[in-house]
Amino acid sequence: MNSRDASLSQNLTPISVQITRRLQAKNIRFYANDNIADHLCAGELELLVDEVAGHFQRALESLVIDTHNDHNTRDTGHRLARMFVTEVFRGRYVGMPAVTTFPNIAQLNELMIVGPIHINSACSHHFCPVIGKLWIGVMPDADSSLIGLSKYARIAGWVLNRPQIQEEAILQLAQVLTATLKPKGLALVLDADHLCMQWRGVKDGEAKFTNSVMQGLFLSNSDLRKEFLSLIRR
Numbered sequence: 001m002n003s004r005d006a007s008l009s010q011n012l013t014p015i016s017v018q019i020t021r022r023l024q025a026k027n028i029r030f031y032a033n034d035n036i037a038d039h040l041c042a043g044e045l046e047l048l049v050d051e052v053a054g055h056f057q058r059a060l061e062s063l064v065i066d067t068h069n070d071h072n073t074r075d076t077g078h079r080l081a082r083m084f085v086t087e088v089f090r091g092r093y094v095g096m097p098a099v100t101t102f103p104n105i106a107q108l109n110e111l112m113i114v115g116p117i118h119i120n121s122a123c124s125h126h127f128c129p130v131i132g133k134l135w136i137g138v139m140p141d142a143d144s145s146l147i148g149l150s151k152y153a154r155i156a157g158w159v160l161n162r163p164q165i166q167e168e169a170i171l172q173l174a175q176v177l178t179a180t181l182k183p184k185g186l187a188l189v190l191d192a193d194h195l196c197m198q199w200r201g202v203k204d205g206e207a208k209f210t211n212s213v214m215q216g217l218f219l220s221n222s223d224l225r226k227e228f229l230s231l232i233r234r
């Protein structure tokens with residue numbers, strides 16, 4: 001344990017409050033779909049899991065669930081905390097996955113498509129799962145970078161593993177891919193089931209939400225856009 005970690009464990013202010021104050025002091029936004037990894041110190045995520053577990057335990061008690069005698073819910077508060085902080089909302093708390101970029105030595109300038117990439121997310125409103133498929137079209141030029149195929153899925157997972165609305169999620173993803181690839185054109189299509197509409201609410205099991213982003217050549221060249229859309233026809 002370094003001196004910073006030691007001071008963390010001795011500080012009685014809840015870890016969420018310490019992190020929040022730090023973000024506010026730097027005027028950093030911390031909406032549900034923002035990544036705050038750069039503002040966390042070593043050891044804080046574990047403390048955050050413990051704090052959130054305590055709150056979930058109290059929420060279970062408020063739901064009048066006998067977690068002491070009900071063997072099925074005895075550790076649910078802690079399970080929920082671990083699930084949110086280290087799995088389904090992990091994209092808020094960890095840095096972007098390492099992505100090796102390669103120069104476009106062959107000067108490729110043809111359409112590349114990756115997909116369908118399976119995506120898991122959750123809506124910001126009810127924290128219900130959002131499960132879908134993503135297609136990515138890239139039009140490179142000589143100055144673009146190339147990345148390994150699996151990195152598209154890793155980057156998408158990082159952006160989507162946050163409480164999101166689909167309209168903002170796809171824009172965030174486009175920004176990260178543009179910064180990484182520097183493409184001449186980028187096209188994204190996201191097709192997802194929102195369980196807030198299926199499990200609860202209107203309980204419509206059929207309706208999906210499909211949205212897209214078309215940038216650069218995909219916006220200016222309708223033939224390229226049509227080629228991409230015809231190749232991903234679902």
Ligand SMILES: Nc1nc2c(ncn2[C@@H]2O[C@H](COP(=O)(O)OP(=O)(O)OP(=O)(O)O)[C@@H](O)[C@H]2O)c(=O)[nH]1
Binds near residue numbers: 164200202
């Ligand atoms: N635009 C948009 N809406 C979403 C998304 N995910 C979930 N929603 C919807 O956002 C709404 C949440 O806000 P409200 O309308 O205040 O919630 P509610 O009254 O509980 O809504 P109902 O689902 O109609 O019961 C719900 O209708 C969700 O179905 C998304 O990615 N984009």
